[in-house]
Amino acid sequence: MYNSTEQTRFPPDRLGDEELCRLAAKGDRLAEEILVTRYNRLVRSCARPFFLAGGDSEDLTQEGMVGLIKAVREYDASKEASFRTFAEICIRSRLYSVLRAAARDKHVPLNQSVPLDTPFFDSNSYTSGTSNLARRDPEDDLIDREHTAALLSGVRKQLSEFEAKIMGYYLDGLSCREIAETVGKPLKSVDNAVQRIRRKVARQLLSGDVSES
Numbered sequence: 001m002y003n004s005t006e007q008t009r010f011p012p013d014r015l016g017d018e019e020l021c022r023l024a025a026k027g028d029r030l031a032e033e034i035l036v037t038r039y040n041r042l043v044r045s046c047a048r049p050f051f052l053a054g055g056d057s058e059d060l061t062q063e064g065m066v067g068l069i070k071a072v073r074e075y076d077a078s079k080e081a082s083f084r085t086f087a088e089i090c091i092r093s094r095l096y097s098v099l100r101a102a103a104r105d106k107h108v109p110l111n112q113s114v115p116l117d118t119p120f121f122d123s124n125s126y127t128s129g130t131s132n133l134a135r136r137d138p139e140d141d142l143i144d145r146e147h148t149a150a151l152l153s154g155v156r157k158q159l160s161e162f163e164a165k166i167m168g169y170y171l172d173g174l175s176c177r178e179i180a181e182t183v184g185k186p187l188k189s190v191d192n193a194v195q196r197i198r199r200k201v202a203r204q205l206l207s208g209d210v211s212e213s
Contacts, residue, residue: 015034017035017038017083021035021075021077032073035083039084043061043064043065044061044175046091047095049152050095052197053201055099060095063094067087067093067095068091070090070094071086071090155200155204158203163197163200167197176190176191176194
């Protein structure tokens, strides 16, 4: 824990991710809370494509948070991966596991929303230890991200200029309120735009045409 001298010299929220993880591993709940707050937007940005494809926003965010907390508690700074990289893999792996289970139960075909069969979403990417992260080629992550972008590009062609702007901010993890403040529009206008985007994503998925062409 922090003593008064350490807290004065090194405010907890000014510490780096690795140091906060080290403290969290020792049972420091404040360090864990700081990391969860720091990466809340990452959780939202990971969950947003699934939400646009028909998932429940609150449920997905909660599941993503479970993945983030797992990352905080299991991160090993001696491995060749930053905490952010490890956290993103844990978050996405948690989302994939939950969505795969939902698909088996035939709740909703969310497994069709983004390229869940790619290595980046493979739940085995960290289960055998963080050493796998060191062996993973960073170009693989880039390819996976580009694949996701390609699937969403067909939807973008159907969006108005305003909707396309909203979708960009939304996928970056901003809340509707933050987007409204950024674009200078009423919160209701942003929320309505998100709902229209969701309907267009649903139609795109039903049509089976999610290519860039």
